[in-house]
Amino acid sequence: MILTIVLATLLVGMTAALIRAIKGPTVYDRILASNALGTKTILVIVVLGFLMGDPSLYIDIALMYVLIGFIGTVAVLKVSEFGDLGQSRSRTEGDQP
Amino acid sequence: MNDNPVLRIVAKIIIPMILLFALYVQFHGDYGPGGGFQAGVIFAAGFILYGLVFGTEALRSAVPPHILRIFIALGLVLYAGVGVTTLLMEADFLAYNALSQDPVAGQHLGIFLVELGVGITVGAVMITVFLGFAGRNDP
Numbered sequence: 001m002i003l004t005i006v007l008a009t010l011l012v013g014m015t016a017a018l019i020r021a022i023k024g025p026t027v028y029d030r031i032l033a034s035n036a037l038g039t040k041t042i043l044v045i046v047v048l049g050f051l052m053g054d055p056s057l058y059i060d061i062a063l064m065y066v067l068i069g070f071i072g073t074v075a076v077l078k079v080s081e082f083g084d085l086g087q088s089r090s091r092t093e094g095d096q097p
Numbered sequence: 098m099n100d101n102p103v104l105r106i107v108a109k110i111i112i113p114m115i116l117l118f119a120l121y122v123q124f125h126g127d128y129g130p131g132g133g134f135q136a137g138v139i140f141a142a143g144f145i146l147y148g149l150v151f152g153t154e155a156l157r158s159a160v161p162p163h164i165l166r167i168f169i170a171l172g173l174v175l176y177a178g179v180g181v182t183t184l185l186m187e188a189d190f191l192a193y194n195a196l197s198q199d200p201v202a203g204q205h206l207g208i209f210l211v212e213l214g215v216g217i218t219v220g221a222v223m224i225t226v227f228l229g230f231a232g233r234n235d236p
Contacts, residue, residue: 060129064122064139067115071146074104078149085231086153 133212137219172218
């Protein structure tokens with residue numbers, strides 16, 4: 001019962017984050033919203049695992065989502081800042097974003 | 098992005114955990130979610146994070162492309178080698194039962210080696226694809 005309430009609350013939060021990700025005026029709003037969406041997805045996976053009665057499998061998947069989601073955020077931020085995935089320097093004065 | 102301390106330290110902490118988790122997915126794939134393909138992708142994701150934070154030049158010096166090409170072929174050779182070995186043991190191609198006296202142990206060994214080959218090839222291909230896209234402006 002309590003797990004169902006938690007799941008419904010998480011889905012409401014995910015909907016709010018999704019609306020912000022679609023509407024968001026700046027790219028940072030969208031990145032922050034998609035990051036929050038990813039965090040809530042992890043929680044939904046774990047709660048679903050306990051609802052289905054076999055949490056160990058789902059926790060493996062959730063761990064993988066944590067590790068891979070961080071890489072996705074870093075990649076999107078790097079492209080939005082530099083327009084290129086490859087280089088290692090930081091932005092200096094003359095650069096175009 | 099090398100001079101961003103938060104990103105650099107977090108990447109240095111998280112990369113070993115990603116590689117360790119990839120090995121867990123690879124070798125625990127018989128009993129939980131996972132297998133060779135997923136493990137290869139997660140293993141490559143660790144290197145891709147390294148390439149994102151420290152640049153493709155650093156990634157290229159960590160895993161040189163000619164070594165990657167060897168690993169791409171090595172995984173395929175391992176996969177096909179298991180099949181040819183069972184052929185040489187007078188069984189069908191990839192009939193794992195022939196690999197050992199005990200059929201269950203033979204199947205265990207066969208699946209293990211085939212998944213290892215898949216993991217090696219997929220990981221090396223993923224890093225090569227990332228280097229091909231992200232490093233296309235490199236000298």
